Amino acid sequence: MANVIARLDDVTLSYGDRVVLKKCSLDVVEGAITCIIGMSGAGKSTILRLLDGLRKPDVGHVYVRGHDICHMRESELIEMRTKIGFAFQFAALFDSMTVGDNISLPLREHTSLSEDEIREIVVHTLDSVGLAHTYDNMPSELSGGMLKRAGFARAVVTNPDLVLYDEPTTGLDPIVTHLLTDTIKRLRQQLSATAVVISHDLQSIYMMADYVAMLFEGAVIEYGTVEEVQRSMNPIVQQFLQGSEVGPIPL
Amino acid sequence: MSVRSESEGPNIEAAVERASVGALEGVGRKVNSFFEYIGGVTALGGEAALTIFRLRIRFSETVNQCFLLGYQSLIIVLLTSLFTGMVFSLESAVQAVQYGFGSFVGGIVSYTNVRELGPMLTAVVVAGRVCAAIAAELGSMVVTEQIEALQSLGLAPVRFLVVPRMLSLMIMLPLLTVFADVIGVMGGQWIAHAQAHISYDDFMSSARQTIGFEDVVKGLFKSVIFGIIIALVGSYQGLTTRGGAAGVGKSTTSAVVICIIMIFILNFIMSYFLYGGG
Numbered sequence: 001m002a003n004v005i006a007r008l009d010d011v012t013l014s015y016g017d018r019v020v021l022k023k024c025s026l027d028v029v030e031g032a033i034t035c036i037i038g039m040s041g042a043g044k045s046t047i048l049r050l051l052d053g054l055r056k057p058d059v060g061h062v063y064v065r066g067h068d069i070c071h072m073r074e075s076e077l078i079e080m081r082t083k084i085g086f087a088f089q090f091a092a093l094f095d096s097m098t099v100g101d102n103i104s105l106p107l108r109e110h111t112s113l114s115e116d117e118i119r120e121i122v123v124h125t126l127d128s129v130g131l132a133h134t135y136d137n138m139p140s141e142l143s144g145g146m147l148k149r150a151g152f153a154r155a156v157v158t159n160p161d162l163v164l165y166d167e168p169t170t171g172l173d174p175i176v177t178h179l180l181t182d183t184i185k186r187l188r189q190q191l192s193a194t195a196v197v198i199s200h201d202l203q204s205i206y207m208m209a210d211y212v213a214m215l216f217e218g219a220v221i222e223y224g225t226v227e228e229v230q231r232s233m234n235p236i237v238q239q240f241l242q243g244s245e246v247g248p249i250p251l
Numbered sequence: 252m253s254v255r256s257e258s259e260g261p262n263i264e265a266a267v268e269r270a271s272v273g274a275l276e277g278v279g280r281k282v283n284s285f286f287e288y289i290g291g292v293t294a295l296g297g298e299a300a301l302t303i304f305r306l307r308i309r310f311s312e313t314v315n316q317c318f319l320l321g322y323q324s325l326i327i328v329l330l331t332s333l334f335t336g337m338v339f340s341l342e343s344a345v346q347a348v349q350y351g352f353g354s355f356v357g358g359i360v361s362y363t364n365v366r367e368l369g370p371m372l373t374a375v376v377v378a379g380r381v382c383a384a385i386a387a388e389l390g391s392m393v394v395t396e397q398i399e400a401l402q403s404l405g406l407a408p409v410r411f412l413v414v415p416r417m418l419s420l421m422i423m424l425p426l427l428t429v430f431a432d433v434i435g436v437m438g439g440q441w442i443a444h445a446q447a448h449i450s451y452d453d454f455m456s457s458a459r460q461t462i463g464f465e466d467v468v469k470g471l472f473k474s475v476i477f478g479i480i481i482a483l484v485g486s487y488q489g490l491t492t493r494g495g496a497a498g499v500g501k502s503t504t505s506a507v508v509i510c511i512i513m514i515f516i517l518n519f520i521m522s523y524f525l526y527g528g529g
C-alpha cells in the first residue's frame with residue numbers, strides 16, 4: 001500500500017448555512033499526481049484550502065504528513081506551509097511587488113541563499129513557465145494567463161514536496177497547457193513531489209493523473225486510476241466525463 | 252367592527268412585545284459585536300506586540316511604511332495645525348488683551364496645542380488618511396486571496412503587514428505631532444502679534460512659563476498610543492473584510508469612523524490620567 005501524505009477524514013465544512021463538504025474523505029498518495037474533478041462550486045478549491053490549513057473543518061479531521069491540522073498551533077501551520085506549494089486559482093500575486101519579487105519572496109524568507117543565487121533560481125523558474133521576460137513587470141501589467149503561470153512559478157520555486165494546483169491550466173492556450181502539464185509531471189519525477197491538481201481539462205488529466213477523485217454534492221463519489229474512473233459504472237461520473245447535458249446531474 | 256378590534260387587541264400587544272424583544276435582541280447583538288470587535292483588535296495587538304518583542308521585524312518594509320504613512324501626511328498635518336493654532340489665537344488674543352490678560356496668550360495657545368490639540372488633531376488627520384489606506388489595502392488583499400497566498404508561503408500577515416505599519420505609525424505620529432506642536436504655536440504667535448499686538452518675545456516667555464518638557468512628553472506618549480490604534484483598527488478592518496469590492500469600501504469607511512471615535516475617547520481617558528483630572 002502506497003504511503004498517504006495527506007488525508008481528509010469525514011470532513012464536513014459549511015459557509016454559513018451552505019454545506020459545501022459533507023463527510024468527505026480523500027487520500028493523497030505520496031509521490032503521485034491526484035486530480036480532483038467536479039462541477040463548478042462543488043468545493044474543490046475548498047479541499048485545497050483544507051490541505052494547506054487555511055480553513056479548518058467543522059467536523060472531521062485533516063491530516064498532513066500524519067499531523068492533524070485541527071490541533072496545530074498557528075506557528076506549526078506556518079512551518080507546515082513552507083513545505084507545501086499552493087498555486088491559486090486566480091494567481092493571487094502580491095500586486096505591490098514585481099513578478100520577480102513575488103517569486104523570490106519564499107526564497108528570501110525561508111532560505112539563506114544570496115541575492116544572486118535567488119535571482120538565478122527565480123529566472124530559471126520563470127523561464128520554465130515561459131515568463132523570463134516579465135521579471136521586472138508589475139502583476140497588473142500581465143495578462144490573466146501570464147499571472148496564472150507566475151503564480152505557478154511561485155508555488156514551485158522552493159521545490160516543495162507537496163504542491164496544490166488550483167486549475168493551473170484553465171484559460172491557457174494548448175501549448176502552455178502542455179508546458180505546465182509537463183512541468184507538473186517533471187517535478188513529480190525529479191523531486192518525487194506529490195501533486196494535487198484541480199482541473200476541468202480532461203485531456204491533461206488523462207496525461208498526468210495517477211489517481212482521479214470526483215467530487216459531487218460534498219463528497220468523493222469516485223476514486224481510482226484514470227482507467228478505473230473512465231470505466232466507472234456510476235452514471236454521474238459518466239455524464240461528467242462525457243460532458244452530457246442529459247443524466248442524473250442536476251443543472 | 253368590534254369583533255375585529257377584539258381580535259386585533261392581543262395581536263397588537265404581541266406585536267409590541269415581539270418588537271421590544273426584537274429591539275432588545277438587537278441591542279444585545281450590538282453589545283456583543285462591540286465586545287467581539289474590541290476583543291479582535293486586542294488580540295491582533297497582542298500578536299503584533301509578541302512579534303515585535305521577538306524582534307521578528309521587517310526593517311526595510313517598516314522604513315518604507317514610515318515614508319508612505321508618515322512623511323506623506325506631513326503637509327496635511329502642518330496645514331491643519333497651522334490654521335488651528337491661528338484660529339485659536341485669533342479667538343483668544345484680542346479678548347485677552349481687552350481684559351488685560353495679554354501676557355497669558357502665549358501660555359494658553361501653547362498649553363492647549365501641546366497637551367491636547369497637537370496630538371489629537373494630528374491623530375485624527377492621519378487616521379482619515381492612513382487608517383483608510385491600511386484598511387483598503389489589506390481588505391483588497393483579502394478579497395483577491397493575497398492574504399491566503401501570504402499564509403500559504405508560510406508568512407504570517409501580522410508580521411508581514413501589520414507590524415511594519417504599526418511600528419512606523421508609533422514612530423511617525425509622535426514626530427508629526429512635534430511638527431504640529433511647533434507650527435501650531437508659531438501660527439498662534441503670528442496671529443497674536445498681527446491682531447492683538449502681542450510681541451513675539453512676550454508670547455514665547457508666557458509659553459515657556461506655562462508648559463514644561465513633561466507636557467510635551469505626555470502629549471507625545473498620547474501620539475504613540477494613537478499610532479497603535481490607527482494601525483490596529485485599520486489592519487483589523489482590512490483583514491476581516493468579506494465580500495468583494497463592496498466589502499472593501501465598507502471596511503474602509505468603518506475603519507475611519509471607528510478609529511476617530513476611539514481616538515476621542517482614548518484622548519479623554521489619557522488626559523484624565525496623565526494630567527490628573529481626578
Ligand SMILES: Nc1ncnc2c1ncn2[C@@H]1O[C@H](COP(=O)(O)OP(=O)(O)OP(=O)(O)O)[C@@H](O)[C@H]1O
Pocket residue numbers: 015020038039040041042043044045046047089
Ligand atoms: N469565503 C466564502 N464564503 C462563502 N461561501 C464560499 C466561500 N468560498 C467558497 N464558498 C462557497 O463554497 C462553494 C465551494 O467553493 P469552491 O471555491 O471550493 O468551489 P470550486 O469547486 O473550487 O468551484 P470552481 O470550479 O468554480 O472553482 C461554492 O458554492 C461557494 O459559493
Ligand SMILES: [Mg+2]
Pocket residue numbers: 044045046089166
Ligand atoms: Mg475553485
